[in-house]
Amino acid sequence: MVGRLHTGISVLDRKLDGGLPPGCVVAYTAKPASQSELLLYELTAARGTLYLSTERSEALVRHAIDSSKGRVGSPTVRHVSSADPLEEATRFTSAVPEGANLIIDTMDVLERAEPAAYVAFLNRLKEHMLDTGSIAVLHCLKGPEEPANRARTEHLADAVFDLRTNLEGSEIENHLSIPKFRGGGAPTETIKLQLSEQVEIDTSRDIA
Template sequence: MADEKKATLVQMTAPQQTKVATAPDIKIAVPEQVNRSTAISILDRTLGGGLPSGSVVYIFADAKSMAEVFLYQFTQARKTYYFTAERHPKYVMNDIKNYGFKPDNITFVDIYSAYYITAQGEMVDNIGNEFVDAKIVEFTESNLKKITAEGSADINLIFDSFSFYLNLNVNPGAIKRLMNVVYEATKKLNCLSFLYGLKDTHERNLENEILKSCDVIFEVDIEKNSEKISSLLSIPKLRGRVPSSEMLKFKVGEGIQIDTTKDIA
């Protein structure tokens, strides 16, 4: 058996057996991109009609900015698979309702309970457990593959938060693989995926790999002066289009309310 494996390996790696794909050999069906609404009309207008379908969006946010409210409002645009990793879905659902949003479109994928709660309903401390951390990545990938197999295009995939995965005690290659599964699912379904990540929290090289992979970056910051605190949204990356150079001021009220004063002027 060992000799057979060796022979196969030699055959596969021999120069005469190597075939390099050229452009005519590559036939990939790419779904046509359309604009998909974010459910925030002023943001849609800033984006030129909405986000391009098939986009993976990273919400790169100051932890104090309440950027999760963007996620809640995004669920209003279409059917949403909401991966909850750091809180139980019932608390996320309660917050969504408190902002006046309807939960009808939401299907929760409960990563939190799979990680922290036993079958008997008891809390466990799995933080740093390498075996459990690897299994939770596999569990997430399995759910993504099931959603992809359903083939529904006009959906959102929301990860609240992706920082949870970046903090797991796994080989960085496992996170890159998960990111690739998210990316491929988004492209195949021609849907929108939103990954919520906290700034100044993670190992820089891995974080940069994730930012590089994403199609769109929403960067959310807090600006303080002597009189008030302002929340700011910028869009430094918008793959396939010219990103906006404008800083959008917003506040959290009944959802995300973007200041239009400058826009109107």
């Protein structure tokens, strides 16, 4: 589709009719024990990327990306570490240039902010993505005690990518579904992925 920006992951681009619309904000939900970061790393190959880490240090994120067996880029990595993570993240995200990627890994730290301040942050983020024609991917960990603002993240997001990791017999299976894709036409089937050393489509069985 004309005007879409490639994600850099071919199977995902095919399912999204060429990629994501400029200005799109994606909430990417996954279990902490999955290898969900592999998808984030491969997104950096498509274009210039600002990678904000709220938990791991810059050195650890850089090492993980450099060690990846998949196709990756050379993102700018920054660690959000101040006493006011929402304010620091706002400063970083407002500097995202034209036609770039923004990755926030993970959102959980920011989602613990006061609701009104968090909603204001999300709105500023979305407006900046629209102004610059950029893409934001917000990595949201799933668990028994998700932050209170998680529903606000998913509501503002233009798209929700949900990675489900299950143990089937002796195999670990990863299924990516896209239940929400505002204005884009969400795929009606899940994408079975192999997340070992890189992101690949799993053709061992039919896609469920």
